[in-house]
Amino acid sequence: EIVLTQSPGTLSLSPGERATLSCRPSQSVSSSSLAWYQQIPGQAPRLLIYAAFSRAAGIPDRFSGSGSGTEFTLTISRLEPEDFAVYYCQQYGTSLTFGGGTKVEIK
Amino acid sequence: QLHLQESGPGLVRPSETLSLTCTVSDASISGSKYYWGWIRQPPGKGLEWIGTIYYSGVTFYNASLKSRVVISLDTSKNQFSLKLSSVTAADTAVYFCASDIAINWFFSWGQGTLVTVSS
Numbered sequence: 001e002i003v004l005t006q007s008p009g010t011l012s013l014s015p016g017e018r019a020t021l022s023c024r025p026s027q028s029v030s031s032s033s034l035a036w037y038q039q040i041p042g043q044a045p046r047l048l049i050y051a052a053f054s055r056a057a058g059i060p061d062r063f064s065g066s067g068s069g070t071e072f073t074l075t076i077s078r079l080e081p082e083d084f085a086v087y088y089c090q091q092y093g094t095s096l097t098f099g100g101g102t103k104v105e106i107k
Numbered sequence: 108q109l110h111l112q113e114s115g116p117g118l119v120r121p122s123e124t125l126s127l128t129c130t131v132s133d134a135s136i137s138g139s140k141y142y143w144g145w146i147r148q149p150p151g152k153g154l155e156w157i158g159t160i161y162y163s164g165v166t167f168y169n170a171s172l173k174s175r176v177v178i179s180l181d182t183s184k185n186q187f188s189l190k191l192s193s194v195t196a197a198d199t200a201v202y203f204c205a206s207d208i209a210i211n212w213f214f215s216w217g218q219g220t221l222v223t224v225s226s
Contacts, residue, residue: 001170035212037154044203044216045154056214057108088154092211095170096156 002026004089004099012107019076021102023089028069033093036065036074039101040085048087049074079104109133109141111204111217119198119224125191129204129217130184137162137182142207145178145189147200148219155200159210160187167210194224 003026013019023034032052037045047056049065052072062077076083084106089099115127129143136143144159158168160178168176177190191198201221205213 033211037213044205044219045213046216047212047214050212050214056212090154090212096159096210098154098156100153 002029002091002094002097004091004097006087006089006099006102008102009100010103010105012105013079014107015079015081017079019074019079019083019104021074021076021087021104023067023072023074023099025070025072025091027094029072029091030093032068033091034065034067034072035090035092036063037088037090038083038085039088045088076104109206109215111206111215113202113204113217113220115220115222117221117223119194119222120226121195121224122193125189125194125198125222125224127189127202127204127220127222128181128186129188130186131206132185134206135182136180136185136187139163140208142210143178143180143187144205144207144213146203146205146213146216147198148203149197149200157189157191157202159207196224198222199224 005024007022034052036049039045053065086101110132112130119125145157158178160166175192201219203219205216207213
C-alpha cells in the first residue's frame with residue numbers, strides 16, 4: 001500500500017498569505033496520479049486538483065498543484081476566508097489511498 | 108456535477124452487517140461513463156477508500172476491507188449499495204458515496220451519513 005504523508009499537520013496563516021502544502025508518497029506514484037481535496041468541517045470533500053496539476057471545474061486559479069513521483073505540492077497563492085479548511089491528497093496509481101490531511105487555520 | 112445521497116441506519120450493533128444505499132441523480136448508474144465508490148471517515152480522522160463498482164458490476168475493493176465488503180448495483184432504482192459485515196466500533200464513521208471516471212479521483216460526493224457501531 002502506498003502511504004501518503006502530508007505536512008505540516010497544521011498551517012497557521014493569515015488571509016492574503018500564501019499556503020504551501022506537501023504530500024509525500026512512500027513510493028513513486030505513477031503518471032502523476034495524485035489528487036487534492038478540500039474539506040470544510042461537516043461537509044463532504046471537494047475535488048480541487050487531479051492528475052497532480054489539473055484544476056477541477058469551478059476551482060479558482062489561486063489553487064495550483066505541482067510535483068511528481070514522491071513529492072507533490074498544493075499551493076494556495078493568496079488565502080481567502082473560505083480557504084481555511086482541511087486538505088487531503090489522494091493517490092490512484094496503485095489502488096487508492098488518502099493522506100492524513102493538513103489543516104489550514106487562521107492565525 | 109452529479110447529485111448523490113446516502114441513506115441507511117445510523118446505528119448498527121457489533122458483529123452485525125452495516126448496509127447503506129446511495130441514490131444517484133442526473134446520471135444513469137447503468138451507463139458506462141462513471142464508476143461509483145464508497146469512502147469513509149472516522150470521527151476526527153482522515154479518509155479511507157472502501158471500494159468502487161462499475162456499471163458492469165465489476166468491483167474493486169480496499170485490500171484491508173475486502174473480506175467484509177460487498178458493493179452492488181440496483182439499476183432499477185438508480186442506486187448502489189454497501190454492505191460491511193462483522194462490524195466493530197472501529198467501523199464507526201461518516202460514510203460517503205462518490206462518483207469517479209476510472210478508479211481515480213472522486214469528482215462528486217454525497218453529503219455523508221454517520222454510522223455508529225454500538226450495542
